Amino acid sequence: MINSFPKLLNAAIITLKLLSVSLIVGLFIGLLFAILRLNKNVFINKFAYGYSYVFRGTPLLVQIFIIYFGLGQIEYLRSTFLWVILKEPYWCAIIAFALNTGAYTSEILRSAFQTIKPGIIEAGQSLGISSKIIFYKIQIPIAIRQSLPAYGNEIILMMKGTSLASTVTIMDLTGVAKYIISTTFKPIEVFIVAGGIYLFMTFIIHNVIKFLEKKYSFNS
């Protein structure tokens, strides 16, 4: 149990890397699709809705397998520069995670944008502020504050989601845990250590989000 701890801790760093890269990329994807969702053009609107529906309605495992095993099958892709990225399981996992969390994030941000009272935007307009500045200085800060609790949940869900990277040969925390279990056959001990590390990360994320919520709340 003690011997496995450093190995698992090292693997936790890979988990954190996977998580942070996919969250950053996913946030941009989410913001983009949230804006598309609020577009009045029906076609663009439906496209953004379809994206989030498909990625929220299918298991993450299917998405990883399509990207890792499926896309490699297309001959044309193998000859382009994309193949440099797509032949690496690490990047395939990140693409899948980013697209997945992007879909959830777009829903969170969309509902946050929609809950902004029209009066606030109208107040900005009547002050003669340009719509660009209203968007960046009024709508986005309010939307971020509104979506913090839901986004905190999404970060924790995504952290658990990164465990699926182990199915495409990446030795993240779950991957190493599975390897140790199958070689030492001590499932309970390894589960306690690996699960403890995951719980610790959940705890940290939870508290950071709580702190941010407090910082950005109206009352402070």
Added chain:
Amino acid sequence: MELLTFGDTGWGDELLYATLMTIAVAVTAMLIGFIFAAIFTPLKLSKNKFLNLLANSYTTVIRGVPELLVIYLFFFGGSGAVMYVASIFGYNEYIEINAFVTGAFAIGIISGAYSTEVFRGAVQSIDKGQFEAANVLGLSKFGKFFKIILPQTLRLAIPNLSNVWQITLKDTSLISVTGLVEIMRQSYIAAGSTRDPLFFYSFAAVLYLLLTFLSMKLINRLEIKYSRGY
């Protein structure tokens, strides 16, 4: 399309069977989850600190640890645990637990943690007056629970339970790592033997989408049924 024909040459019948297996695992897991929720929701709401701690650690641990890790725990540890219990009763042969049972149980425990939170929230949002009114009417404990509290809890819980159902349905894909032939595992087998992973995994995605879509339709009808009078 010929890959999906029924019979020896196509994968249609295999995939249909796998889809039924996915539904069976998801429904069983959901029901096991309800049993766990029925045990842990009262503990969460109880005034006893120890029982509270017990229920809280269950939901916190399960919701903070990846599903895959829980499945590995059950997959590698399940038969060992059963064999240990059996050895107490003097049975020392090797026991192998069926992949369906392991998978449904692992997913059930996960879904139970989410259901517990949903039921706790629902019970807590019932108006206090309802409890008091039931007391005033002199209803027995059972009458109070089954006639007053439970119907209202269900109405409040169904929208959130539909989320739990979606999570559970998607989590069943993870059981494929234990070798149980559900949609994901069957697609893996088919993709391996036809060398056409793109087609089969995309088809698996379509099957999951279909399942989530159809179950949402069904749940919406339930929701309407339980919110009569509102």
